[in-house]
Amino acid sequence: MTRTGRSVLVTGGNRGIGLAIAQDLAARGDRVAVTYRTAAPPPGLYGVACDITEPDAVARLFEKVTVEQGPVEVLVANAGIVRDALLLSMTDQDVDEVLDTNLRAVIRVVKHASRQMLAERWGRLILVSSSAAFTGSPGQTNYAAAKAGLVGLARSLAWELGPRGITVNVVSPGLIDTDMTRDLSKARREQFLSRTPLGRPGRAEEVAAAVRFLASAEAGYLTGAVLPVSGGLGMGI
Template sequence: MSRSVFVTGGNRGIGLAIARTMAAQGDKVAVTYRSGEPPAGVLGVRCDITDPDQVDAAFQQIEAEHGPVEVLVANAGVTRDTLLMRMSEDDFADVLNTNLTASYRVAKRATRGMLRARRGRMIFVSSAVAFLGEAGQSNYAASKAGLIGFARSLARELGSRGITSNVVAPGLTATDMAAQLPEDRMKELLAKIPLGTTARPEDIAAAVRFLASEEASYITGAVLPVDGGVGMGH
């Protein structure tokens, strides 16, 4: 059965891979984007997820064209990397607002249709950095760690209504963001990964597809690492 799937930040990188994977199995997929053009084959919704009014308008558009959201993938994220002593209030607040607060915002709005249907899937894209920490990424790590507590709280709150809430935690992934890293830094990061390579965006998408599937109907409150082993033991 084709479901209404909503992926935030679905026009590039991991989000785009998730959108394409879900669409390939027949789901009706909508993605948010802020600039450029949305990917072909999905419903592109221009939306700044830090703006509550734009989020509500995005849901109204998706509901009108695809029906109530049945699978929510909170993927959109930003970085503002710098050491703590140089980190501005805006550097910290912007990352928390986009990565964590906006996830609360879209999850809250998605529950309207999910509660009525007594079913739904919520999947939050965190990061291995949430477990390990990283110098210069205290704001990013805090936002991604917050997603885990948020998702697990929703798992307890909404489980009796047939709604699951899970987390995927990618490690270093071959995206535009990773491509900007200096060569020496990339080598340093790869040396810490047992599998010795970056993830493909499609690897993350496969984990999301599983957690959104019927096969994962008895999984909730879980954190699924897709990190080449870098975060094991945490």
């Protein structure tokens, strides 16, 4: 079944990977809404200021998107934060903030989207994880744990929602050239690249292309999968 002009929601879609995904899908005719917190919404997209860690804010988000462009048919759960430190130096707040945004909020957003998709017996849920979930990442125990949790979430939901025509998949980016990764130290960046067979950072547009496929009709028999867009970083894990 080919669908055009779908209602799409991309969390954290105002910059970096999320913006590239949102712009890619919009360019192909979808109606795309994005959430943002601190920066202004990108031009040409329907922006909703939303703290996805707040249950009431998420409920209002889905109400606004439904009124503006219809019930969500494709959800890309991309919003995420980092609070890096070695575990022995990591505060409870560092742990809680990352788990709240990168895992608990994703569960919350997916729950709302699923309700809307069930009525149509069709939907695409795409969760943006990280190669850190599979390789581990010193100084990012909170982040890696949250991103690994998305895999269990997706595979459990694949069982729950598959009979209703809803697919649930994970994209796992490696080192992608964004504002966030440009802040990495030279040594840290070189460490990532030394473990990347292609020897270069990825582009946000390359992640967007993977998401576009998972959101397509052609990916209708693909669910519970993890698609690495990592230049080979963590391959086979």
